[in-house]
Amino acid sequence: MTRALLREATARLAAAGVASPDHDAAELLAHVLGTTRSRLALVEDVTPEQREAYDALVTRRAAREPLQHLTGVAGFRYLELAVGPGVFVPRPETELLAGWGVERAQGLVAAGRVPVVVDLCTGSGAVALAVATEVPAAEVHAVELGEAAGEWAARNLQGSGVELRHGDMADAFGDLDGTVDVVLCNPPYIPLEAYESVAAEARDHDPHLALFSGDDGLDALRVVERVAARLLRPGGVLGVEHADVQGTSAPAVFSRAGRWSDVRDHPDLAGRPRYATARLAR
Ligand SMILES: C[S@@+](CC[C@H](N)C(=O)[O-])C[C@H]1O[C@@H](n2cnc3c(N)ncnc32)[C@H](O)[C@@H]1O
Numbered sequence: 001m002t003r004a005l006l007r008e009a010t011a012r013l014a015a016a017g018v019a020s021p022d023h024d025a026a027e028l029l030a031h032v033l034g035t036t037r038s039r040l041a042l043v044e045d046v047t048p049e050q051r052e053a054y055d056a057l058v059t060r061r062a063a064r065e066p067l068q069h070l071t072g073v074a075g076f077r078y079l080e081l082a083v084g085p086g087v088f089v090p091r092p093e094t095e096l097l098a099g100w101g102v103e104r105a106q107g108l109v110a111a112g113r114v115p116v117v118v119d120l121c122t123g124s125g126a127v128a129l130a131v132a133t134e135v136p137a138a139e140v141h142a143v144e145l146g147e148a149a150g151e152w153a154a155r156n157l158q159g160s161g162v163e164l165r166h167g168d169m170a171d172a173f174g175d176l177d178g179t180v181d182v183v184l185c186n187p188p189y190i191p192l193e194a195y196e197s198v199a200a201e202a203r204d205h206d207p208h209l210a211l212f213s214g215d216d217g218l219d220a221l222r223v224v225e226r227v228a229a230r231l232l233r234p235g236g237v238l239g240v241e242h243a244d245v246q247g248t249s250a251p252a253v254f255s256r257a258g259r260w261s262d263v264r265d266h267p268d269l270a271g272r273p274r275y276a277t278a279r280l281a282r
Contacts, residue, residue: 064200086148088210090126098130119257120185125153185222247273
């Protein structure tokens with residue numbers, strides 16, 4: 001029974017240009033049936049109401065609503081975050097930046113320190129929450145400018161111990177100046193002129209404040225450079241995600257500023273340049 005439903009839904013999603021039609025068809029059916037993708041084959045009965053609910057979700061997905069808006073959750077490392085309209089859906093590639101931050105914080109814990117970590121541009125709170133849950137000894141702060149995104153972050157970070165502030169990263173955390181060990185940021189980084197090339201799911205459903213950042217896509221990253229230099233203690237480290245075409249230009253922002261050492265770039269799992277790291281000179 002589920003096989004026929006899946007076959008039909010997969011064909012509809014493929015025809016609509018959805019990038020992973022079989023995965024999404026199965027994920028939506030599992031969501032409607034209250035099970036997991038791997039257990040779908042065990043389901044023997046699908047009620048007419050469930051069929052109708054599934055059909056409605058497949059129709060919305062075919063109209064290129066993000067899968068995670070339809071299920072209401074996005075997986076990120078060991079977490080499930082609540083997401084929906086108004087907040088950027090966390091992406092798998094950002095798990096690497098978060099993992100780099102987790103390792104830096106764990107290193108400080110091993111050295112007997114309480115790491116102070118700041119997540120600039122927190123969106124749903126994904127990076128901050130990953131650090132807080134994987135390094136419980138860390139003191140984690142996060143900031144978000146978007147109003148709706150800030151509400152999603154507040155929901156996800158509730159009870160986590162992460163301190164969340166609403167506002168512009170440019171002048172956030174003045175009280176932490178010179179004291180932070182690790183700054184992490186997945187800023188907006190798409191050049192404005194690339195608008196047409198952005199997938200419909202992102203362009204029509206992620207907030208534009210989360211996506212676009214000036215003519216070369218590096219406006220926010222230049223702010224991150226200044227803010228991180230203000231927040232970090234000498235020797236503190238920064239990790240910032242960027243677009244795959246910014247593997248040279250993003251690290252160059254740090255090399256040129258003249259106050260960073262150990263500037264390097266890191267690839268994602270597909271081998272594409274994905275995030276830059278640097279250490280504030282002592
Ligand atoms: C690419 S999203 C990343 C969200 C989240 N960190 C993640 O990785 O899923 C960028 C986020 O930065 C926020 N943002 C943009 N400009 C900002 C600013 N000046 N200060 C604080 N947050 C900002 C956007 O609203 C958006 O939530």
